[in-house]
Amino acid sequence: MKINMISDELLSDNWFVLRKYVFDLPRRGGGVVRQMREVYDRGNGATILLYNLARQSVILTRQFRLPTYLNGNPDGMLLEACAGLLDGDEPEACVRREAMEETGFHVGEATKLFEAYMSPGGVTELIHFFAAPYEPAQQSGRGGGIEDEDIEVVEMSFVEALSAVRDGRIKDGKTIMLLQYAQLQGWCNP
Incomplete structure (x- = not known):
């Protein structure tokens, strides 16, 4: 699945990294839905x-x-x-x-x-x-x-x-x- 990334905003880069993403997610039945998620990246x-x-x-x-x-x-x-x-x-x-x-x-x-x-x-x-x-x-x-x-x-x-x-x-x-x-x-x- 390929999403269309609309924006990627850095919210915090203190202890680890917190980013806000806005993207268009293709739906299984056709069309897309726009979503916003905050994602915390602390490493693996x-x-x-x-x-x-x-x-x-x-x-x-x-x-x-x-x-x-x-x-x-x-x-x-x-x-x-x-x-x-x-x-x-x-x-x-x-x-x-x-x-x-x-x-x-x-x-x-x-x-x-x-x-x-x-x-x-x-x-x-x-x-x-x-x-x-x-x-x-x-x-x-x-x-x-x-x-x-x-x-x-x-x-x-x-x-x-x-x-x-x-x-x-x-x-x-x-x-x-x-x-x-x-x-x-x-x-x-x-």
Whole structure:
């Protein structure tokens, strides 16, 4: 499908880029409809679920996320899988870097699972999803993030993590998707 772009206006170029687009969208039945959308471009990212089959556990992080605080999360803390922006790296290099920075774990063999647009109605970001087994001996650093990050490393059982999805303690979409993937693959015995 080819759209006719009418205008492209930069609204903000602070943290990331926010643009306003006006375009004509062809309709399946013929004709066109003019639409206006604001689109946030924050770059693409990658996420990884670190799991241990023998221990039936996963490594997650807990950190402050301002948008969740502004939308009713009382302390703004979010329990989630390790993730980050690509920042010019290939997706697998990104998850390896982020795992070390956030959790202190060196990632061995990582498996690419799938890709997903997380909020396609207004954000360009495509997330690359990975999983990798971990052993406690692979933790060579303390994690916690870099610069202005204050990240807590959390090891929890698959059963507890899936329970946290059900009861709302885990509300992060990418983490829910990774945990459900693990459950569908039979990695966990709830």
